[in-house]
Amino acid sequence: MDLIDHYLNAVAAQLPQGERDDIVAELRDLILSRFEAKEEELGRALTDAEREAILREIGHPLVVAGRYRKGAQSLIGPELFPWWLFAVKAGLMLMVAIQVIVAVIHIVTASSDVGQAISQAINGVIEGGLFIIGAATVAGALFEHYGYRPGFMTSWRVKDLPVYNLSDPDRWSETLQGRTGQATSGQAARSSSGVWRAQSLKGRWPGGEAVFSIIALLFFMSWWSGLWSVSGLDSIAITDGRAQVFASPIWQANFVPIMLLAIGQLWIETIRLFRPQWVRFRAGLEVIASGVALAIVWTIFQYGHWFTLTEKGASVRIAGDWALLDFDRLRAMSDSARDLIGAGSTLSLILTWVGVAVMISLVFSIGRHLWRVVRG
Incomplete structure (x- = not known):
């Protein structure tokens, strides 16, 4: 079996069974024509090294097979990647907040010493973070593969946008420290009459307090019901x-x-x-x-x-x-x-x-x- 057969077999292994023969035949013709053109240029037969160099120019078998493959060509495409990034960032920040609250409860109630509580919190963040990243990746890959787009991606409303502050570390920091933050740059707000005006919307992010209240309520409800x-x-x-x-x-x-x-x-x-x-x-x-x-x-x-x-x-x-x-x-x-x-x-x-x-x-x-x- 020569170089061409090794190459074509590697490409065929990545293709659907019903399309292999036609694609492989097309690639074989392309490769042979490239070899013949190079031999005419050099006036002699090609060595194995020169044939391999031409095959490398055509592309790796996995890449070449991907050119013929139908459907999504990436796990999470550029359209879905911002959604994936938001889900991961927001999920990780919520996970950190939950673990911090758990650690504080353990320390205050003396059920764990400080070192043990911190160690458990770090382990919880790592394990929970890996789960969040994995779950977001699997969901994004399924959406990409089947072309599915949930309603919140296509029919979003401006008044729903404050929830996306969950992925902003500065807003979480301002909420924790009780500081007021700059909500907008303040120089690009335009009135309905078309006159440019300066607008500075300052205030603590209300979502931060809501998130911590939700976490605290969930902890209370689970404790009150006897789950822990x-x-x-x-x-x-x-x-x-x-x-x-x-x-x-x-x-x-x-x-x-x-x-x-x-x-x-x-x-x-x-x-x-x-x-x-x-x-x-x-x-x-x-x-x-x-x-x-x-x-x-x-x-x-x-x-x-x-x-x-x-x-x-x-x-x-x-x-x-x-x-x-x-x-x-x-x-x-x-x-x-x-x-x-x-x-x-x-x-x-x-x-x-x-x-x-x-x-x-x-x-x-x-x-x-x-x-x-x-x-x-």
């Missing part, structure tokens, strides 16, 4: 060791309302991310959500008994009422004993003040969002 637990929350340290913490029946009674409230708040944050221009509608939903939250907190507060501490057969209730709203008791809180009774009294006082503060905050939240409903 945080070690250290079921006991507290006292003088004689650790006391076990048991929730009172009021929490089980409000399990469904709290879960539904979290789902509703997740929907609101999703609207804030994808439809930031729906200010009045979102504010109206916030009024409802804050009202429901206020009713739940009021019910739990009025029940009075929230938790029970037990240690060596003894138990004490963590409970509160309006009588504990005493500044003298609050100032004397640091003098409380560290035994079971002292821990119960201290936690009762703290949770009473926290409950009242939350209710006051929700009342102001209702007022603030009602104002947004009116003003937009």
Whole structure:
């Protein structure tokens, strides 16, 4: 078998079975004509090295076969590549945000030391990042191969574009640092009358807060439903060791309302991310959500008994009422004993003040969002 046969066999192996014979015959004629022309030029027969040089000029068998292959010629073409890049960048940034939150939870709850939490976060980013890149590549390759284009690629709207800030590292940095950022260059905004005017839209990216709220809500919902637990929350340290913490029946009674409230708040944050221009509608939903939250907190507060501490057969209730709203008791809180009774009294006082503060905050939240409903 000579060089031509080796070359043509390599090309044929990359072609569909039904088209091989015609393409190979065409290539054989092309190669032989090139050989004959070179032999006439040199006035002698070609050596194997010279024949191989001509074959290299024609092209590698994989490249030559690709010229005859129908359909997509690349895994992800230039039209889909920007979408692939956005999906990878946004996915990686979300993955980093999730791993950072998980690491902070582990560190704060002392379920992992700092080194272990950081190591787990890095491993999570690497594994999750590889999955995101692989999934985006597979989806892009399928879209490219079948010529499929989802509706969000062809029927997009300008008001949906803020979601693409998810792939901007500067916006994430501004959100984390609480800085205001430049939304536009400010010198190329044109009014409807055709007069050029300077426009500088400054403000913190609202999508960043929505993303973090969504992540936090998903973590809360998974914890509240029992999919995962945080070690250290079921006991507290006292003088004689650790006391076990048991929730009172009021929490089980409000399990469904709290879960539904979290789902509703997740929907609101999703609207804030994808439809930031729906200010009045979102504010109206916030009024409802804050009202429901206020009713739940009021019910739990009025029940009075929230938790029970037990240690060596003894138990004490963590409970509160309006009588504990005493500044003298609050100032004397640091003098409380560290035994079971002292821990119960201290936690009762703290949770009473926290409950009242939350209710006051929700009342102001209702007022603030009602104002947004009116003003937009």
